[in-house]
Amino acid sequence: MADDSRTHVPQIRIPATYMRGGTSKGVFFRLQDLPESARSPGEARDRLLMRVIGSPDPYQKQIDGMGGATSSTSKTVILSKSESPDHDVDYLFGQVSIDKPFVDWSGNCGNLSAAVGPFAISNGLVDASRIPANGVATVRIWQANIGKTIISHVPITNGEVQETGDFELDGVTFPAAEVPVEFMDPADGAGAMFPTGNLVDELEVPGVGFLQATMINAGIPTIFLDAEQLGYTGTELQEAINGDAEALARFETIRAHGALRMGLIQDVAEAVNRQHTPKVAFVARPADYVSSSGKSIKASDVDLLVRALSMGKLHHAMMGTAAVAIGTAAAIPGTLVNLAAGGGDRSSVLFGHPSGTLRVGAEASKVDGQWTATKAIMSRSARVLMEGVVRVPGDSF
Template sequence: MSQTDLSQPQISVAATYMRGGTSKGTFINEKNLPAAAQQPGKARDQLLLRITGSPDPYGQQIDGMGGATSSTSKVVLVGPATKEGHDVDYTFCQIAIDKAFVDYSGNCGNLTAAVGSFAIAQGLVSADKVPENGICTVNIWQKNIQKTIVAHIPMKNGQVQEMGDFYLDGVAFPAAEVVVEFLDPADASGSMFPTGNLVDDLEVPDIGTFKATFISAGIPTMFLNASELGYTATELQGDINTKPEVLAWFEKIRAYGAVKMGLIASPEEAANRQHTPKISFVAPAKGYTTSSGKQLKTEDIDLCVRALSMGKLHHAMMGTASVAIATAAAIPGTLVNLAAGGGERSSVTFGHASGTLKVGAEAKLVDGQWQATKAVMSRSARRIMQGEVLVPADTF
């Protein structure tokens, strides 16, 4: 990057800042990207980093749109569909906070809930598909994972309905419900269980050996038993995120799990693959107090789940990890299924740090291999700001 030329104006990029589920991010119509950033590559990455305020050695992203958490250091690119039978293309960009790195290795299930609304507002969905009132079905091609996602967007008087009475744990205010279907959510490039087993032994040098379920559904995820780790899966962020040595401990386990899943060749490579895989731990249902002070009862949930994202315990639950949870719960014998009581199930309600979430999933055994047909969950989305985001002209 060149030395700042004070005589140069800033570059403006039309953008919308949106909440989707329990995440927030900057949404950009691909056609509005500067010419140099129209194609994937260094210039685009530099633009997205500067928009978000990364890399920031202070870890605060003060000079950008990022919120200094994995849930808010995100950019979404939406453009015309390149895949037949779809309305739009969606590229998710997870921005590292303290590093100059953009991770495209997975999707964000929470922000997916806002993609359909943004696409409609941008005129990317054919007008004949958008009803005056009712539900607009938007077929989204998720380019990161090469999968179809169907968003059901409520419409009122020709506009996306954003206000409503649907409460999502982890979000302070109600909004309109958006139903999202993740079709064929398993990894297209290989087995849904990359090791070929429902449960494996994961050996981590100098730490120990743990039972683990490795699954690629929604997003590559590793599940461990909370009790083996010394936890209960009722922890809140302060119980883990305030302890650097614990976070480093979890990251080492995640790195060795990533090798076991075949995602990287050596643990050292995990530093450049922060977004995937996710590491999560599960336990049988148990009542606890959520981060908002709400009292959950044991009978309110099927199991407890906690997950780390970008090196920190998540304040609620990632949407894609929720797909992995529901899919694993539907398959008898996985650690998630066993924590939920075992047996066959088509949906699961799990407890996370902010409350509960119910997710449906369908899985079937075909020729000895488990296949996931779809996962369904309800989220909500809302525009927070729209206009132009500014970056220095020497960004690229």
């Protein structure tokens, strides 16, 4: 047998924690634990995270890594003590492409945001004086991807994060402790909440036609469409969309042209390397359907139905950032989301998604003719699944 010891670099060990946050899961790192070349943005960091997750994988299985071969499970988080005096922790999120060699840093993950506070407390990133022996710790998070503040309310028992509980979240199999998360000033980036200046636009998409669209920057840039105009009912589950290659291609074309209209890209060709943002979702008035778990959802149970795509596929539940966009758009009379919910003024909305239902609250107001949102809030849960070290070949980054 050939001696490979001189030609192949051994694996290295990097402290890491595998966590579920909301309906997503990802690999969490403390910035200080990363190899020195990966502590700052760049190719080394991206290559390391791709190798940890198991990308790029032409088989789209991520067998040789920690990823779960879906947009909800191909995620990485880097946390550090905040450099800002009014925040506790800096939070950087990397969405790892499954089959292509890149990490998308263009947006936040709202679901994993629920796990940031618990991780930060358990890993010494929050000052001990801010953690009660029993009660709720308020963790002030700086979301570095989009430059926004997130406030996480983490339950504490005997000085440690309380993970177990009876809070049930559709899309998550087992109950856990409730973690309310507030997304402050959720309009994404420095631009207007409605980058086109309109609550509803006519979006021209080659090969598709003219579509009504609400394009909003809140939580994450999102393009909301009318389900009926697309030939859908809003009751669809994953297979109805993900098993239809033509539908997926059509949604990607819509997403690219919406991104162009929102000013997120300068040419539609750029969309292929910006898969994480914007999101595409379609909305419909309430209707009866059976969720992916077999749970019966009645039209009377919800205010509207929403189906959203992430990284080119219909999401199994709802992205947390897209839920922020839903709640914010629902609070603004005249958007497609607001109209699907029956119109009028509302401070919260309960919507149906493929796995069940979710409530999100938002506060929006008009200032000098421009809509603005002060915050959006929803409850999630989080849990450590495994902690220790992750291994990668030493020459893979």
